[in-house]
Amino acid sequence: SGASYREYREGRGDATVGNGSKVAVEMTIRCVSFATANEPGGVKYFSTKADTEFNELAWTIGDGELPPELEEGMAGMRKGGVRRIELPSTVVFAARKNNQLPQPTTKDGKRVFERLFKTDATLLLEVFVTRIK
Numbered sequence: 001s002g003a004s005y006r007e008y009r010e011g012r013g014d015a016t017v018g019n020g021s022k023v024a025v026e027m028t029i030r031c032v033s034f035a036t037a038n039e040p041g042g043v044k045y046f047s048t049k050a051d052t053e054f055n056e057l058a059w060t061i062g063d064g065e066l067p068p069e070l071e072e073g074m075a076g077m078r079k080g081g082v083r084r085i086e087l088p089s090t091v092v093f094a095a096r097k098n099n100q101l102p103q104p105t106t107k108d109g110k111r112v113f114e115r116l117f118k119t120d121a122t123l124l125l126e127v128f129v130t131r132i133k
Contacts, residue, residue, distance in 0.1 A: 012080050013132075017132060020062055026048045027057055030045070058131070079131065082129075083127050084127075
């Protein structure tokens with residue numbers, strides 16, 4: 001799929017993320033091509049802390065709400081696990097077309113998000129799994 005990931009912390013427990021799992025995550029999304037000295041991984045356009053009511057995104061894996069490449073990168077994660085998943089520009093453009101990208105609610109986030117599609121749109125998603133059912 002072109003997505004790649006690095007595991008930063010393995011989670012615990014028997015439940016793992018797979019097709020049909022109901023998951024809740026804390027997530028930060030960075031635009032890789034807008035890296036700065038302060039944000040070398042890329043400028044943040046979305047974070048569950050700033051852009052969601054309950055500091056999390058919850059959905060069912062495989063329901064089409066978020067990019068399938070992100071879900072592939074999350075496969076096998078356990079509760080408490082942390083991964084950094086990179087989605088290449090082609091995947092991000094397709095996800096935008098399918099309305100599968102989390103939307104920023106802050107002014108800064110919206111500005112970065114709009115600029116993203118005028119350039120290389122590679123995204124880095126930092127994902128922390130808080131619940132799996």
